[in-house]
Amino acid sequence: MIRPLIRIRIFRSYMLELSTNLKAAIERRRTFAIISHPDAGKTTLTEKLLLYGGAIQEAGAVKNRRAERASTSDWMELERQRGISITSTVLQFEYDNFHLNLLDTPGHHDFSEDTYRTLTAADNAVMLVDAAKGLETQTRKLFEVCRMRDIPIFTFINKLDRPARDSLELIDEIERELGLTAYAVTWAIGEGETFQGIYNRLTGNVHLYERNPRGRRQAEERIVSLRNAELESIIGEKALRQLKEDLEMLDGAGANLDCEAILKGAITPVFFGSAMTNFGVEPFLEAFLEFSAAPAAHESSIGEILPDYAEFSGFVFKLQANMDPRHRDCLAFVRICSGQFEKDMTVTNARTGKKVRLTRPQKVFARERESMDEAFPGDVVGLNNPGAFAIGDTIYTGKKMVYPPIPSFSPELFARLRNTNTSLAKKFQKGIAQLEEEGAVQILHPHLGGGSQEPILAAVGELQFEVAQYRLKTEYGVETRLETLPYTSARWVGAGWDALQKGKDLYETDVFRDRWERPVLLFRSKWHQEKMEERGAELNLTSVGI
Numbered sequence: 001m002i003r004p005l006i007r008i009r010i011f012r013s014y015m016l017e018l019s020t021n022l023k024a025a026i027e028r029r030r031t032f033a034i035i036s037h038p039d040a041g042k043t044t045l046t047e048k049l050l051l052y053g054g055a056i057q058e059a060g061a062v063k064n065r066r067a068e069r070a071s072t073s074d075w076m077e078l079e080r081q082r083g084i085s086i087t088s089t090v091l092q093f094e095y096d097n098f099h100l101n102l103l104d105t106p107g108h109h110d111f112s113e114d115t116y117r118t119l120t121a122a123d124n125a126v127m128l129v130d131a132a133k134g135l136e137t138q139t140r141k142l143f144e145v146c147r148m149r150d151i152p153i154f155t156f157i158n159k160l161d162r163p164a165r166d167s168l169e170l171i172d173e174i175e176r177e178l179g180l181t182a183y184a185v186t187w188a189i190g191e192g193e194t195f196q197g198i199y200n201r202l203t204g205n206v207h208l209y210e211r212n213p214r215g216r217r218q219a220e221e222r223i224v225s226l227r228n229a230e231l232e233s234i235i236g237e238k239a240l241r242q243l244k245e246d247l248e249m250l251d252g253a254g255a256n257l258d259c260e261a262i263l264k265g266a267i268t269p270v271f272f273g274s275a276m277t278n279f280g281v282e283p284f285l286e287a288f289l290e291f292s293a294a295p296a297a298h299e300s301s302i303g304e305i306l307p308d309y310a311e312f313s314g315f316v317f318k319l320q321a322n323m324d325p326r327h328r329d330c331l332a333f334v335r336i337c338s339g340q341f342e343k344d345m346t347v348t349n350a351r352t353g354k355k356v357r358l359t360r361p362q363k364v365f366a367r368e369r370e371s372m373d374e375a376f377p378g379d380v381v382g383l384n385n386p387g388a389f390a391i392g393d394t395i396y397t398g399k400k401m402v403y404p405p406i407p408s409f410s411p412e413l414f415a416r417l418r419n420t421n422t423s424l425a426k427k428f429q430k431g432i433a434q435l436e437e438e439g440a441v442q443i444l445h446p447h448l449g450g451g452s453q454e455p456i457l458a459a460v461g462e463l464q465f466e467v468a469q470y471r472l473k474t475e476y477g478v479e480t481r482l483e484t485l486p487y488t489s490a491r492w493v494g495a496g497w498d499a500l501q502k503g504k505d506l507y508e509t510d511v512f513r514d515r516w517e518r519p520v521l522l523f524r525s526k527w528h529q530e531k532m533e534e535r536g537a538e539l540n541l542t543s544v545g546i
């Protein structure tokens with residue numbers, strides 16, 4: 001029999017050990033999203049980071065030729081056919097005693113809602129820039145989202161193996177257009193045909209690489225100090241002269257690599273390289289781990305929640321069904337914000353107030369998953385509890401709390417989907433409900449009135465319709481026909497149904513319900529929308545449902 005005092009001591013030392021474990025686990029975690037305009041090379045860089053992290057033995061290509069391995073993160077068949085990312089992907093891997101959660105996002109504007117949701121789960125962003133193109137529209141927009149959250153932003157200037165714009169000019173463009181200081185951590189030696197490697201300003205070393213077919217394996221690397229007298233004969237007199245001139249300019253610019261400023265997102269460390277040939281990938285990863293933010297505090301309804309808060313909490317930022325054709329289930333992706341996560345733990349869903357036992361948590365690696373027993377703040381876990389979760393849900397133990405909602409986008413395109421085979425009505429409905437739940441597309445239901453009572457699809461971009469049709473066909477076996485509708489915008493009625501029913505003239509506006517039974521008005525022109533906003537101030541119209 002253990003005496004009470006000793007029991008308390010044992011309990012205290014057990015709690016102390018738990019909190020020390022938690023702190024150490026948090027320190028080891030880095031959670032980051034890769035963002036940019038389409039085609040800058042996010043999925044390719046993701047693949048190479050996995051290669052250097054030892055998570056894959058051979059890197060696949062985005063547009064794989066026959067018999068060639070496909071990239072890990074573009075797992076969906078349509079992504080592989082098109083060579084673009086459609087949905088964000090979660091990948092976990094280890095590197096040098098760090099535990100990384102990488103989120104590869106789609107760059108295409110039509111999928112930006114998915115990208116924005118995924119960004120809420122990231123503590124750091126890696127912004128890719130195509131060296132030939134410089135900053136592009138989507139990159140600028142996504143940068144602004146990161147800036148609003150003040151997260152550290154690392155810039156990787158990619159595709160140096162192809163003709164590129166002047167490096168100093170690119171740095172200048174980032175500083176001018178994004179209004180932040182850019183500090184070049186690595187610098188390209190040559191470009192296009194003459195791209196030989198990079199210089200690392202942190203170590204004073206030159207990294208020279210050998211190319212291998214599409215960079216399937218780690219690049220053979222030779223590291224030489226800038227001070228080594230043989231460097232000139234290795235890289236050539238012209239390249240060395242250019243490098244020294246550039247470095248003088250950079251040093252003259254006088255910026256410092258201030259850790260605090262990086263963590264606040266005021267300085268972006270810049271790296272040059274080529275994800276395809278693996279040049280500069282490892283020096284980038286090493287510096288990223290040194291300067292990036294570990295999981296930090298999150299705002300909540302009960303104040304700031306620190307990651308080492310003893311109670312578990314997290315939020316659902318993504319749902320995805322049918323990733324594994326053998327299971328055909330739906331996974332909820334949860335970003336853990338505080339406390340230790342354990343298999344079989346019981347949490348409360350703040351939206352429904354229901355308790356849920358998390359019996360089958362999964363570690364996610366693109367479409368692959370494996371069961372897991374524990375996870376820590378910063379980690380993304382996959383939960384398989386059918387119907388229990390919606391995007392934006394907060395789950396917690398202990399005191400009731402809610403994390404801020406995840407913003408949704410205002411749809412601008414509307415269409416009706418017709419099921420061409422009525423005997424498949426059930427499957428069609430199931431598929432539509434699933435796409436709605438995932439937020440792959442929004443579904444609106446007509447409210448009373450004459451005309452068709454069929455639900456309609458609402459999207460930010462055309463490609464969302466295409467993906468919906470494709471997924472209905474491949475995942476549910478339902479062929480559909482798309483009929484576009486003449487609406488141009490939607491507004492949610494913040495004041496609710498009562499206000500709407502007080503007999504306002506709706507000026508040819510149609511009334512719909514969203515999945516949460518909230519009233520939505522669809523307009524046939526900007527003019528109609530503005531007129532309604534002007535005359536119906538008491539309806540409190542908003543561009544998204546809140």
Ligand SMILES: Nc1nc2c(ncn2[C@@H]2O[C@H](COP(=O)(O)OP(=O)(O)OP(=O)(O)O)[C@@H](O)[C@H]2O)c(=O)[nH]1
Pocket residue numbers: 036037038039040041042043044045061062063083084085086105106107108158159160161162273274275276277
């Ligand atoms: N030459 C060259 N091509 C590259 C490099 N990195 C990526 N690419 C190619 O650029 C194309 C787009 O690459 P992705 O990795 O799919 O780009 P992404 O940013 O993931 O594109 P989305 O996800 O669709 O926004 C592919 O054909 C890649 O092979 C590079 O370093 N050099």
Ligand SMILES: [Mg+2]
Pocket residue numbers: 042043044074084085104105106107
């Ligand atoms: Mg991609």
